[in-house]
Amino acid sequence: MQTDTQEKETIMEPVHRQFLWKRPIVLMGIAAFTTAGTALAANAADAAHTLKTVAQIAPELRPQGVPLDYLVTPVGFFSPSCVKRVQDDTAPGAARCTQPHYRYDGARVEPNGAFFPGKIKASAAAYYSGPIEDAHLTLKDPIGKFQAEWVVPKAPADIDTQSVYYSIEAEGIGPSNSATVLRSELSYEMGFPNPGAWELTVWVQSEGKLYYSGPVEVNEGDVIVGDITKKSGNTWSVRATDKRTGEAVGREATVYEMQKIYGGVLRVRDVRNCNQFPSGSPFVFSKVEAFAPNLVDRYSLPWTLNPPKSISLPCKFGVSTGPDSSIILSY
Template structure:
């Protein structure tokens, strides 16, 4: 080998090392935006279903329409701390770029990054205005420490368009919602016309956070498990949201701070975007089974007083219905 070729080879090694180092130093906001870019965008929705005033480069989330820069991925082993600070798996602390853009509901209502909620009868409204079609919920008099539910991935919609479908149980606060913890099964959430699982927490300082998605398929059995990582009786700042595909053995977890006591309980929710006809829904009905709720002291809530959302004003009307027992939530559509 000549000295010139040796120098070339050495230069190649140095260039590779510099490239790897540079990739590790990509600004956090650019890395997060690249991750969020794979989510379905408003521009991909059918023209008739796109909300007026929402930019085409906004992405569809289980919490409405967000600028991609306001959607942050929390990877496996990372932890979301107070104020949106991220503790990466290697121990490094990272503060995402501040979200400066508003988000929007399904109907195109604007919500500023400060996260202020309009109150109705003294309560912040649930995200039903952001696409919730049907849900079973109740307000707990004591803080919740865990909710776990099981359901089966339905068949794909017979008409596969640009619609986005989400199913999940979840927890929020009352009367002032500061966050929502959700293990989410989504169809076409990533512009892929396929089922995926991811865990979400929205919306600290206007930002919505999610774990890395994993695949799911019709017939797979899913478990959504949201729980405190602290001992019973402790107001805990560390929670896990596990979205588990028991058929494949994969789990995607978001470790997060709930930001306040969680007292609003959702045993099952159907949320949709860009649905114009009933055949754009997946096979149904869907049943969330073995729904188990525990309070902060690890006491099992034996008979949750489920209530339902009124769906009379939703278009299209697709035979919506809700049935509940102590441990099941069945949503019809």
């Protein structure tokens, strides 16, 4: 996804009244914000969960210059000191990460936001890693809740080393005027500890750090509900729930002003052909809804559709809207 300065702005039209524009988000490298935590119960499969390290990526696929102990996340490579799995009610610390992180293309992003292009080995050029497509909306009005449903798809026909991530997200302004991102995510990873499993995870990005809860393993055909909801004051929650089992993961975060929502996002890592996406394109986010602070009035959502740009994979990518307030991601 691009930053606010790169994207075309769009307006969320209120049902009953008009609001003033909010001030722009200040982004530093990646989204940053302060969290306060309540992690929901996860299943037993997550007890031994560890994120994959760069050292566990095939040497020919590693971007040059990324430290081998860095952790692989849906949004790049991060120092172990800047990634924390949260399983209890303890609020994670808010100290800013002092280590750079790296994008999938090897670009280094310093804690102050300074950006340095990276290098990809020739052997990795046939693989794509990064964001593919999304539908997003710059908010004009305050919201109290944002939610969507989706169905866990079939596994890819061609299974190699790839990871695929589907999510809904919200960005806002947190303490110290830092940008805030909350992400409710479904992922398919050929990683650890459950390679080839579909899993739910929620992510919080804060001051250059990543906090996450989960994962919860889910099955093909399960209906998932992702929601991002204002609780009280400046406290927001982000959750992912399996409607079949009732299992869920969640976190809370401090957000002063929510400013952008993503009704559907597709990211990947190490994909080299179209059969490495989940079978059964397209992927549909349905019942994508945003509510006013009273949690009753619903807004109309004129999405900005952001299809892929400069991706060499010969897939039938595309973003569209459909019935049942849906966002459709094709590949």
